Amino acid sequence: MAKSLAGSGKQIVLSTLALVQASSELGELKRYVENGEFLIEASDLGVVNMCAERKLPFVAGHALNCYNAVTLKILLKQGMMRWCMPVELSRDWLVNLLNQCDELGIRNQFEVEVLSYGHLPLAYSARCFTARSEDRPKDECETCCIKYPNGRNVLSQENQQVFVLNGIQTMSGYVYNLGNELASMQGLVDVVRLSPQGTDTFAMLDAFRANENGAAPLPLTANSDCNGYWRRLAGLELQA
Template identity: 55%
Template sequence: MRLSLGPVLFYWSREKLLAFYEAMAGQPLDIIYLGETVCSKRRALSLDDWLALARELRSGSSVEVVLSGLALVEAASELSSLKRLCENGELRVEANDMGAVQLLAERRLPFVAGPALNLYNPYALQELIDCGLQRWVPPVECSGQLVRDCLLQLDALGIARPEVELFAYGHLPLAYSARCFTARAENRPKDDCQLCCQKHVEGLPMLSQEGERLFVLNGIQTMSGEASNLLGDYPGLVDCGVDILRLSPRGEGMQQVIAAFDAVREGASPPIATSGCNGYWHGQPGMLRVGEVLS
């Protein structure tokens, strides 16, 4: 089982981003995703900056670096930027929008299908495999049974399985909207948001009337209130055919998270109890924390 570090989903300053990736260098990671997937107004690092950072991370290391694209492309300028990203000439791209799939397929470039693509069955996977899909990150609401069934159906159709990368840790990206929820929370128009989401290192919590953490607002993205954590489900992930576990960056404590997942994949016993939610994996409401139920 390999470990990947997903793209940073929150808006961090240039200094924080560079410091974060400096701390990630040398961690037991096999794949690192770089780039902006949420909002094109977040320009702390340019494409050239991401490429320079990728070169640093790969220097003297076997780590694979992938560039991630936007999940919601709304303007011609965003499409132009996406085209530049797809034509970077150095790194594989994670497509989070079908526009990226088309651009990459036209150029016959292999790609990663990110979790924002709605790929839930073997026929949809087959279409994109024909376009160059080599790695599939299932949507975060997929259960273990759905992933397992998809892979078995691919086998039955005689289609070579792509690599399967599962979102295993972090706040789940649940939905995207043309409206910026963080700006709305501060009574700002989206066009004059003043980049207010940068004030929230891990997004803006949204609580119920009882004070329960339901969601996290992250610009145009709605995320799970609690971080998902599938570490305790590790044996079921292996049995399901998962190849890679994605750990989504958080503001603090990522070294400890990576160390815990690395220890389990190296043979340590999975913890009996972990914090965070895992309901989706078990076919239950995503916000729940349920015990291991897969054989």
């Protein structure tokens, strides 16, 4: 699939594991890094080191704990070409961080990417929640997660969907949607990432493109969509 998409002029980025737990996974990561054709997104510092040793450029994924310009400068020396901002950071934080980068003289040396649509990955666990929910050992799970393409919903006692459990990931219960924040990203953000949700991903992509300058606002729904982190609010909040 990657080769086919690359042939149509798309830039392919292979994302890697955020939590490496076995030597077999380490070997798989090495094969990804040494693929010889596609850019790698490092979600773990081990992959950063692999890329640096081979003098390969990489994308610093949102799973890396990168919150200040000094850290970005270190990653730049290792070969970072793009930084995907941690999902819990706000626009104000991004502005301040990029101002720090200006002071260090590194602002124009990397691209900025923001995860702007989808359930947000908030935490990772050595246990697989999906397997556990079916009383299966993680190593004998029979890939039961296939039965839950959108994860398993977790409701509060007030019946509010607060989380989605998907494999080893704890994700936001609401869909993060920055489709109406695109105008506020201009001059700050180079790449907007959409995480596929069901079968309407291409329609959502078209909606984002149509609203790039704020001309066609997306209809957002409380208790379903959220944009709190970007607005320096609680993550599940939705502010128009």
